[in-house]
Amino acid sequence: MPLSEHEQRMLEQMERALYAEDPKFATALEGNGLRTYTRRRVYQAVAGFLVGIALLMAGMVAQQIWVSVVGFLVMLGCAVLAVTGWRKAPKPGEQPAGLVRRPVRPKRSVMDRIEQRWQRRRDEQQGH
Secondary structure: OOOOHHHHHHHHHHHHHHHHHOHHHHHHHOHHHHHHHHHHHHHHHHHHHHHHHHHHHHHHHOOOHHHHHHHHHHHHHHHHHHHHHHHHOOOOOOOOOOOOOOOOOOOOOHHHHHHHHHHHHHHHHHHO
């Protein structure tokens, strides 16, 4: 489900604040680090899926239904993790979704901006 315009603006503001507050950490989240993390997550999900298959088969051989059910649930959970991890993984050479480099400008602190937004919302709600 795509984000609304308001949610996208909020996400962009949080990203800019992250770059302004800690550019080293924000840079670490980009590119290869994120790609490696999602790749590792997919590999772990595949390994878990194989363990689920083994549990399913062991439960059938031992005629223990509950072991087979647990194996199936492990397979299902790992399949969901693998698919979501695969979809979120950025392509090689591609910028991760949402994290776009922007010029760092001196800004107010994050707390000042949050307080300003909070006050604006309260004023809007009182005006309606």
